[in-house]
Amino acid sequence: MFYREAGDFKTSYADDSQTFPIAFDRYRYYAVLAVALGIIPFVITDYWASAILIPFLIYAIAAIGLNILTGYCGQVSLGTGGFMAVGAYTSYKLMTAFPGMDMVTVTLLSGAMTAMVGVMFGLPSLRIKGFYLAVATLAAQFFLVWLFNKVPWFYNYSASGQITAPERLLFGHAVTGPNAEAWVKYLFCLAFVFVLAWVARNLTRGAMGRQWMAIRDMDIAAEIIGVNPLRAKLSAFAVSSFYVGVAGALLFTVYLGAVEVGEAYGIQKSFLVLFMIIIGGLGSLFGSFAGAAFMVLLPVALKVLLVDTMGWDTALATHFQFVIVGGLIMFFLIVEPHGLARLWSLAKEKLRLWPFPH
Amino acid sequence: MLDAGQQGYTTADGRRIGGVVMEMRNITLRFGGVVAIKDISFDIREGEIRAIIGPNGAGKSSMLNVISGFYHPQEGEMIYRGARRPPMKPYQVARQGIARTFQNIALFEGMTVLDNVMTGRLNHMKASILDQAFWWGRAQREEVENRKRAEEVIDFLEIQHIRKTPVGRLPYGLKKRVELARALVSEPKILLLDEPMAGMNVEEKEDMSRFILDVNDEFGTTIVLIEHDMGVVMDLSDRVVVMDYGKKIGDGTPAEVRANQEVIDAYLGVSHD
Ligand SMILES: Nc1ncnc2c1ncn2[C@@H]1O[C@H](COP(=O)(O)OP(=O)(O)O)[C@@H](O)[C@H]1O
Ligand SMILES: [Mg+2]
Numbered sequence: 001m002f003y004r005e006a007g008d009f010k011t012s013y014a015d016d017s018q019t020f021p022i023a024f025d026r027y028r029y030y031a032v033l034a035v036a037l038g039i040i041p042f043v044i045t046d047y048w049a050s051a052i053l054i055p056f057l058i059y060a061i062a063a064i065g066l067n068i069l070t071g072y073c074g075q076v077s078l079g080t081g082g083f084m085a086v087g088a089y090t091s092y093k094l095m096t097a098f099p100g101m102d103m104v105t106v107t108l109l110s111g112a113m114t115a116m117v118g119v120m121f122g123l124p125s126l127r128i129k130g131f132y133l134a135v136a137t138l139a140a141q142f143f144l145v146w147l148f149n150k151v152p153w154f155y156n157y158s159a160s161g162q163i164t165a166p167e168r169l170l171f172g173h174a175v176t177g178p179n180a181e182a183w184v185k186y187l188f189c190l191a192f193v194f195v196l197a198w199v200a201r202n203l204t205r206g207a208m209g210r211q212w213m214a215i216r217d218m219d220i221a222a223e224i225i226g227v228n229p230l231r232a233k234l235s236a237f238a239v240s241s242f243y244v245g246v247a248g249a250l251l252f253t254v255y256l257g258a259v260e261v262g263e264a265y266g267i268q269k270s271f272l273v274l275f276m277i278i279i280g281g282l283g284s285l286f287g288s289f290a291g292a293a294f295m296v297l298l299p300v301a302l303k304v305l306l307v308d309t310m311g312w313d314t315a316l317a318t319h320f321q322f323v324i325v326g327g328l329i330m331f332f333l334i335v336e337p338h339g340l341a342r343l344w345s346l347a348k349e350k351l352r353l354w355p356f357p358h
Numbered sequence: 359m360l361d362a363g364q365q366g367y368t369t370a371d372g373r374r375i376g377g378v379v380m381e382m383r384n385i386t387l388r389f390g391g392v393v394a395i396k397d398i399s400f401d402i403r404e405g406e407i408r409a410i411i412g413p414n415g416a417g418k419s420s421m422l423n424v425i426s427g428f429y430h431p432q433e434g435e436m437i438y439r440g441a442r443r444p445p446m447k448p449y450q451v452a453r454q455g456i457a458r459t460f461q462n463i464a465l466f467e468g469m470t471v472l473d474n475v476m477t478g479r480l481n482h483m484k485a486s487i488l489d490q491a492f493w494w495g496r497a498q499r500e501e502v503e504n505r506k507r508a509e510e511v512i513d514f515l516e517i518q519h520i521r522k523t524p525v526g527r528l529p530y531g532l533k534k535r536v537e538l539a540r541a542l543v544s545e546p547k548i549l550l551l552d553e554p555m556a557g558m559n560v561e562e563k564e565d566m567s568r569f570i571l572d573v574n575d576e577f578g579t580t581i582v583l584i585e586h587d588m589g590v591v592m593d594l595s596d597r598v599v600v601m602d603y604g605k606k607i608g609d610g611t612p613a614e615v616r617a618n619q620e621v622i623d624a625y626l627g628v629s630h631d
Binding site: 199202203206207208210211213214216217218220221222223224225226227228229235239283 | 426428447448449451452453457458460464465466467468469473476477478480481483485487490491492493497500501540541544
């Protein structure tokens, strides 16, 4: 009854293009924010942080990044894992070369570095599209992982070939290293999610986002109204890779702490993030969150349900997970390309009219 | 009746037609062995409605594609506002104030009508990516200013009721109108329309004709129009170029063209839909 736009009139164009045009959505957003900031940090446990919350936040950033490139600009990428590795290795090199550098700067610079690498690997997109571009980004994925494995300089010649994040403090609290507490890591990641999601929202609702979507929907028509395809595509690669790089850096510094590149940033990671945006919804920021939440929660939920409660074999439960994800990917690709986000907005549409559907 | 001078003339219905704004000189365009345009010259005057007619495959769309930078002719040159135009990419042509619509609608199907029209304002939006990222002054101000212009055009073309509808869901006739809106909102000097009325019913055709006349009248926009329907062409246009098999076979006022024997033989004599 309360989910209404009636009586919620917009008196200016600025109001009309705001992030949550319906008041109720705005209140729900404030409620989520209040819980995220006012409650979770005080009750968070190590289990919740490492099983759900921190991976969710980090993958949400990666999913927003890939969604900008694929969902908004229509350029398919299978190189997400490799680009995350660029973020991770940049942060490692920065942390070890400049021990005094604070983690916010480290993380942002890692994103910037990844943006540059992303633009480089995005250059072929000016010539090739769709399947061929996907293969080109796949090549980037394998090349980057190979590079970080092969060149010892990247892992500071460590015997194991791994990289390990040293401890760094922020406002007197450890954010990285074994002594970092769950709530600090959580808030650190949350801050990035908050700012980056807001920036993504600004970019996608304005002139930049319209250029990306124009290229996605019909590149010829985009050109004829003055979109420079080179600038539009490369800016999408840059922004997208920035997000992916930040996510890769956080995954290493805050979440995993120690990383072997092939294992943490292999092709599976590229697919994981791609599945997130397909299931969550291509071209939707909300969908990026929904998809990240779904892919992070699914294995946890299945473990609790099938293994812990029903006594299934762990391997069997894992296979079951593949079946579910595979089925959902097919469902969303064929039936509902806009994913969970679309289902959600359909539900809202119904709710908007309820209880008088006509 | 038409003097060739740069000072222009006034039409019977009192519209002011200016000097030559664009001139095509000896344009030849080939695709492998196919010669789509053979040594064609004509000019476009400021403020006029210039029609290009001819049977299917005559090379009309190819001519628009040459003007808008999609095709690069092997021979000939284009003079735009007094200067020879170097080979350009379509987006550069757009920035020179030339907008167009396509024979087969080319809209952004996944975006709303409003977003499609707003995309047409891109050349008027200069905020840097950083301004946009943080929604700072300039980005926000430009969004609001350009939204005003977009809404004006939306009102003008009477598509207010569908402004938040994704274009993919619209019927054909409305899509054509949205495409016109997107071209018009950029405030072009020259508007190129490739068969804007193809596939429309009589009522839709009348609406579209009225919009084209209104655009020309109110904004003084120069319009180059490809159209099949002879009746429409005679009603709308000031001057007509007739093409057949890539050649120009007639050029003049509708009345002159209609009296031209070669045109009658090649085009008007045969029946067209
Ligand atoms: N991109 C292209 N490649 C090859 N041939 C083309 C191309 N575009 C147009 N043509 C050819 O040029 C001729 C003119 O086509 P077009 O300009 O579309 O005619 P019209 O718009 O007058 O119907 C046709 O023979 C067509 O097959
Ligand atoms: Mg044609």
